[in-house]
Structure formats: C-alpha cells, structure tokens
Amino acid sequence: MRLTDRAFVRRLLSWYADAARDLPWRRTADPYRIWVAEIMLQQTRVEAVVPYYERFLERYPNAAALAAAPEQELLQAWAGLGYYRRARLLQRAATKIAGEHDGQFPRDYDAIRALDGVGGYTAAAVASIAFDLPFAVLDGNVMRLLTRLANDRRDIAKGETKRALAGRAQELMDAAAPGERGAFNQALMELGATVCTPKSPQCGACPLARDCRGLAQGAADTLPYKSVRPRIRRVELAVAVVRRGGSLLMRQRPQDAAIMPGFWELPSTCGTGGHEAYFASLGVAVGKKIGEFKHSITDRRFRGSIYEAALHRGRPQGHCWISAERLSRLPVTTISRKALRQDMLAGPTQ
DNA sequence: AACCCGTGGGT
DNA sequence: TACCCAAGGGT
Numbered sequence: 009m010r011l012t013d014r015a016f017v018r019r020l021l022s023w024y025a026d027a028a029r030d031l032p033w034r035r036t037a038d039p040y041r042i043w044v045a046e047i048m049l050q051q052t053r054v055e056a057v058v059p060y061y062e063r064f065l066e067r068y069p070n071a072a073a074l075a076a077a078p079e080q081e082l083l084q085a086w087a088g089l090g091y092y093r094r095a096r097l098l099q100r101a102a103t104k105i106a107g108e109h110d111g112q113f114p115r116d117y118d119a120i121r122a123l124d125g126v127g128g129y130t131a132a133a134v135a136s137i138a139f140d141l142p143f144a145v146l147d148g149n150v151m152r153l154l155t156r157l158a159n160d161r162r163d164i165a166k167g168e169t170k171r172a173l174a175g176r177a178q179e180l181m182d183a184a185a186p187g188e189r190g191a192f193n194q195a196l197m198e199l200g201a202t203v204c205t206p207k208s209p210q211c212g213a214c215p216l217a218r219d220c221r222g223l224a225q226g227a228a229d230t231l232p233y234k235s236v237r238p239r240i241r242r243v244e245l246a247v248a249v250v251r252r253g254g255s256l257l258m259r260q261r262p263q264d265a266a267i268m269p270g271f272w273e274l275p276s277t278c279g280t281g282g283h284e285a286y287f288a289s290l291g292v293a294v295g296k297k298i299g300e301f302k303h304s305i306t307d308r309r310f311r312g313s314i315y316e317a318a319l320h321r322g323r324p325q326g327h328c329w330i331s332a333e334r335l336s337r338l339p340v341t342t343i344s345r346k347a348l349r350q351d352m353l354a355g356p357t358q
Numbered sequence: 359a360a361c362c363c364g365t366g367g368g369t
Numbered sequence: 370t371a372c373c374c375a376a377g378g379g380t
C-alpha cells in the first residue's frame with residue numbers, strides 16, 4: 009500500500025508534535041524574528057545559532073533598530089557566526105522594510121523573496137512559518153530525506169535534480185492543510201537534522217521508515233549522491249601579538265576585502281618563510297613563538313603560528329593601538345580571536 | 359553552472 | 370587526521 013501524500017503529511021506532523029526541539033525561534037509568531045532566525049540558520053547549525061539569536065534580538069528587536077545599527081556594532085554582534093555578508097544583507101533588507109514597507113514585514117512570497125539575502129529557501133521558510141503560505145522549502149535536509157525515501161540516486165549538485173526535488177516537496181506541501189504549512193516545512197527539516205542524518209541515520213526512530221525505499225535497499229546512508237568535491241587550499245599564517253600596556257596593535261581589513269571586510273585583526277602574513285621580513289617592514293621585531301592554531305575558511309585550511317613581538321619604530325601605516333575594552337566592541341576575525349586566546353594561555357605579558 | 363563566502367562538530 | 374557538511378545566497 010503506497011503512502012499517499014496526505015498520509016505522509018499527517019504522519020510527519022504527528023512525529024513532529026512529539027519530537028520537535030524547543031528552539032527560541034519556535035516561540036514567536038513575529039515575522040521579523042522568524043526571518044532573522046532563517047538568515048542565521050543559512051548553512052549554519054542550530055547549536056551555533058542559539059547563542060547569537062537571543063542576544064542579537066535583544067540588541068535589534070525590530071527592523072527599524074536593525075536598520076539604524078552602526079555597521080561595526082552589527083558586525084561585532086555577528087562575529088564568529090560566519091558568512092558575514094549575511095549581516096550586511098540583513099541590514100539592507102531591514103532598511104527596505106523600515107522604508108518601503110513602512111516598518112511592516114511583507115506578507116507575500118514575492119515581496120519576501122525580494123528582500124536582500126533572501127533566496128528561494130528563506131522566502132519559503134518565512135512565508136510558511138510566519139504567514140502559513142503553502143511554499144515548500146528545499147534545503148540539504150529535505151534533499152537528503154526525499155532522495156532516501158525514493159532511493160533516488162540522481163546527482164543533487166545538478167540544477168535539474170534540485171528542480172525535480174523541489175517539485176516533489178511542493179506536491180507534499182500541497183497536501184498540507186491551512187494551519188499546517190509552517191510546521192510541515194519545519195518537520196521535514198527537523199527529521200533530516202535529527203533522524204535522517206548524513207551519517208548513521210536513526211532509521212529505527214523514523215516515522216517514514218516503512219515507506220523508505222532507500223532503507224529497503226539498504227542504501228539510505230549512501231544517499232544523496234553529490235558529484236562535486238571541493239578542492240582544499242592549505243595556507244600557512246604567521247600572527248604577531250604586539251602589546252603596549254593594555255592595548256594591542258591591530259589593523260582593519262579593507263571594506264572591499266573578499267573575506268571578512270571591515271573586521272579587525274592582528275598583524276599577520278601568509279607563507280612560512282618570510283614572516284620576519286614582513287614584520288620587520290612594519291617595524292615589528294618578532295620574539296618567541298608562543299602558540300599555534302588551526303582554522304578553516306570555506307575551502308582554505310589555515311595553520312597559524314603565533315609570535316610574541318615588539319614594536320620599536322612608530323605605529324606602522326594602517327595599524328592602531330586598540331584597548332581590550334574597545335576591542336570587545338569591535339568585530340575581530342576568528343583567527344585573531346583564536347590567536348589571542350592562545351596568547352592568554354601562554355601567559356599574559358606586560 | 360561554477361565559484362565565492364565561515365565555522366564547528368561529527369565520524 | 371582528513372573529510373563531510375549544515376535551516377543558502379549572490380554574482
């Protein structure tokens with residue numbers, strides 16, 4: 009007996025009613041708060057978002073407050089969450105809401121989709137969760153779930169496959185009743201995130217297991233198939249910690265930098281060999297190595313060495329002395345925060 | 359379509 | 370250790 013789409017929806021919602029995690033953004037009906045959550049959740053795990061979410065909303069409780077935020081303060085609130093373009097696009101969209109929409113969050117799909125930083129996924133998520141509109145989401149969780157259920161071995165890196173899966177997700181959404189749309193989308197993603205996981209899926213706890221063709225073929229954990237493999241670039245990095253009293257020598261990344269524009273960082277240079285020469289050109293004398301760190305940024309793998317250092321000449325071009333007090337209110341790159349943490353462990357110098 | 363953008367946790 | 374990949378979007 010084939011599972012009808014309506015039965016699929018009912019079984020999934022029944023499971024979700026019991027199994028849904030209690031998450032901060034599930035305790036509100038405010039479209040602004042739901043939107044902020046969805047932006048933070050883009051390519052980012054729930055556990056990483058939670059500590060940022062409440063703090064961010066306390067600071068920026070509505071679109072007008074977000075639109076008015078100083079950029080450095082906004083980036084500081086986002087620092088460590090990654091994909092920093094999201095923060096700027098979020099603010100641009102908030103300005104649009106405060107202006108063009110008169111402070112009212114747009115209530116139809118096309119207007120939501122037109123907001124900066126909102127693509128197909130986020131527009132469907134906000135439209136369904138905040139306004140009960142019948143738009144199906146398609147994210148990594150849903151693709152994994154659907155390909156496993158159908159034992160579908162098509163390549164999810166291809167647009168054609170994604171369009172087909174989006175069509176299937178929308179068919180299922182069309183079987184959801186008014187009042188169920190937001191929960192249905194969240195239930196699909198929740199099942200993908202907690203049961204139908206990429207590795208070692210918990211098929212014994214899955215409400216759809218007896219209708220899963222991937223499981224029947226013993227192949228659930230080999231799906232989905234994705235052709236593209238990223239190529240990894242390895243980068244060596246040397247970082248200098250220069251202290252003067254309670255201040256640190258820092259520099260600000262250019263506004264047009266590809267990575268982390270506008271963020272503050274310790275003086276640093278790529279490559280293993282020539283870091284002394286580079287630091288010398290700044291007037292910085294490198295002392296002993298006080299630590300190491302690792303860090304990944306998308307396809308780059310940084311291995312860093314941290315050096316204690318001193319400045320003899322004047323303050324080098326483009327660098328500033330920043331007190332710890334002021335630094336706490338500025339956006340600092342994660343690499344520099346890791347280096348400073350290591351420096352503190354090595355023993356705070358004078 | 360292909361490439362770019364962070365970060366942390368799981369295996 | 371090395372790799373995978375997550376509630377994606379912009380260009």
